[in-house]
Amino acid sequence: MKASHLLPALLASLICAAVGAHADEVSVAVAANFTTPMKQIAADFEKDTGHKLVASYGATGKFYAQIKNGAPFEVLLSADDETPTKLVKENAAVAGSQFTYAIGTLVLWSAKPAIVDNQGQVLKNGGFDHLALANPKLAPYGAAAVQAMQALGVYESLSPKIVMGENISQTHQFISTGNALLGFVALSQVLVDGKIEGSHWVVPAKLYAPIRQDAVILDKGKGKPAAEALIKYLKSDKAKAVIKTFGYALS
Template sequence: MNPSRRLCLLLIALTGIAAQAHADEVSVAVAANFTAPMQKIAADFEKATGHKVVAAYGSTGKFYAQIKNGAPFEVLLAADDETPARLTTENAAVAGSQFTYAIGKLVLWSAKPAVVDGKGEVLKNGGFDHISLANPKLAPYGAAAVQSMKTLGVYDALQPKIVMAENITQAHQFISSGNALLGFVALSQVLKDGKIQGSAWMVPSSLYPPIRQDAVILDKGKGKPAAEALVKYLKGDKARAVIKSFGYEL
């Protein structure tokens, strides 16, 4: 092997070793509604940076309790803006690191066609035994669903039919399995290739407060290169394009 080729191979090897030395792992708590986009973003992020994402998906309320009890999360992608702000106030998150990564959209959805009409009149007409939504005490999408029903004046009548889910993922499972004929989920969960599977009504944003989904670097992620790199990546064009493709507003 000639000297110049040997030197080139050595430089490549050293570059790989340096990249591995700088690669790190970031533990992320992710709101359940953001599961699909985060899986795509995490894969792209790992390819681009070499850092590894270890993600847990669940309800924002439960993550808050876990973080306060010392869970080793370094970044939180919440389903609201209140939880990250509260953690910052309580010195459990890095001041100035909070930002809105997505604005969620609420959908009344059934896995079956022609069940949910385009104006949501099914809520007033009835004709179903069960309607599912995420626990409003733990999940912002559940709180938005309750507010929407109250604004429409149908909450009291529908309350006995509610099948409460722990989070938005479980609500989707209840509906897709037929345990509930319809229910409230995130648009991102039912949008595939730009089309909604089953039947759905896009709940007007005037019926519930905006679902501003904020991210924040947690205290355990302070000064960690992988945590800071992930937050930076989420703000970039490639991640934003993925987020938008799942029906979120930016």
């Protein structure tokens, strides 16, 4: 082959090698409520940065235990701000990397229309056998649901009807399949193109502590280009626009 023909091939090879040298992979533990927006953000992140993102979705409480037991996660997108703070204090996460990427909204939802009224009176009126919520010991949205019911003075009377999901995704599944007529989930799970199927009540924010969802680089992600790039990307206007589309507030 002539040298003139070798040059383009060599150049292409060098470009690929350069891109490969800068490309990295990041393993991310993501709060279950943030599953749908994260899938969209992950696709954009990979396209815009060249880094690969491997996400696992689940309950924040379970992720905490897994991280403490040596799970290979490099970034945590928590459903609260307490868990990342605790991990930083325990030297399991990078100090200074923590920030609030979203503020969650709690909603009482039924897959069926005309079940949940716009004042949440259904909680006081009863007329249902099962009320679903995520385990409050593991999932911040479950804890918020308990706080809201306590504020409304209905928690004790409704306790026998509560069915608990391991995380907010399983809770949504209980309701969508009809195993529970209604329950508490994240607004992001039921908001599709600005609309919500079935019936719902957006729980007033004054009834529960703010669900500040923080991200943090974990110890295993310290100094990793893709981990740092993801934290930076979550703060970008493009990522923020996606987050707002799913009903979250920004800090």
